[in-house]
Amino acid sequence: MMERRLDQTQAGVRPFALDYEGFRDAMVARLGLDRYASAELYSMVIRTGSVDLAALTRLPDRDGLAEAIRGTLVFPEPELVTVKEAEGVVKFTARLHDGHEVESVVLPMMNHYTLCVSSQVGCKRGCVFCTTAKMGFVRDLTPVEIIDQLYLARHRLNYPIQNIVFMGMGEPLDNFDAVADAVAIMSDQRGFDIPLRRITVSTVGSVEGIETLAGSDISGVNLAVSINGATNEVRSSLMPVNRKTPLERLVKTLARFPFARKGALFAEYIVIEGVNDSLEDAEALVAILSPLSVRYNLIGFNAGPGAPFPSTCQGAVERFRDLLIARGAYVRIRASKGRDLVAGCGQLGKKHVPSQ
Secondary structure: OOHHHOOOOOOOEOHHHOOHHHHHHHHHHHHOOOHHHHHHHHHHHHHHOOOOHHHOOOOOOOOOHHHHHHHHEOOOOOEEEEEEEEOOEEEEEEEOOOOOEEEEEEEEOOOOEEEEOOOEEEOOOOOOOOHHHHOOEEEEOOHHHHHHHHHHHHHHOOOOEEEEEEOOOOOHHHHHHHHHHHHHHHHOOOOOOOOHHHEEEEEOOOHHHHHHHHOOOOOOOEEEEEOOOOOHHHHHHHOOHHHHOOHHHHHHHHHOOHHHOOOOEEEEEEEOOOOOOOHHHHHHHHHHOOOOOOEEEEEEOOOOOOOOOOOOOHHHHHHHHHHHHOOOOEEEEOOOOOHHHOOOOOOOOOOOOOOO
């Protein structure tokens, strides 16, 4: 992992930038703690966002150790710019060190909270329905900047986040190394303890990125692939990636890898009235994805500023769902949470600082 290789001996140890092994190595080098004391300390810091030294049972009895720990640990200081809430959905904005801003969303589910995180400032993929795409690509987030979003949600806003979805700003597989490092930290059982099966990476469908993910240490995550068109003609008009990676090639790639296992692959489909929601679309969609064990997630289009289409009504989404179910598909409608906050799917997009 990138962050584990960083020299943290001069500026202190940043536990939220490290998995347990990296933290343990740093604490051995700085304070001479054994692995048992390091594990207990790491779990407390990551899970509570603070240190209660009196509650730690495995620290050695050594004069000055408490002060040394306090002087060694460096906690995140991300700048929380705005927090907006409507109907239980919370959208918050963090300002990065260079003045760019990213948005994240806390989503209340039936019995848990899900955090939608961003992986880039802007995006280069150019999907016509996406507000983030209008920003263009600005830069990748670092692993720490991704983790900071979870830190803010859990320890500043106090939401017990149990699921992570990389469905915020950016294309996660275009920033794979940083996303993989962040996922490894999020899933460490001694820290954030969010299992890979509770983490979903969303992608426009780059086969190169999918192949990289499939061969990585985080291949146990769920994969959500944005389909949004049942034919190459329709999908290419909405998503430029399809001109390079047509549906047939995408399906063949997905069928070869671990995401083909039951329950781990989702077809994300933004329903746009009069564009991709006909009977013919339903028939073609089920046919092209038939080699895959896939669950369909339908999302009504959320119109952001300058959107090319109006928002899709719930009735249109339900009609398309019924067409898919009649053809044997497993379908869920993802509620359009956050529209009032401009926090719905495809609506995230913050200002950025122009290059000097």
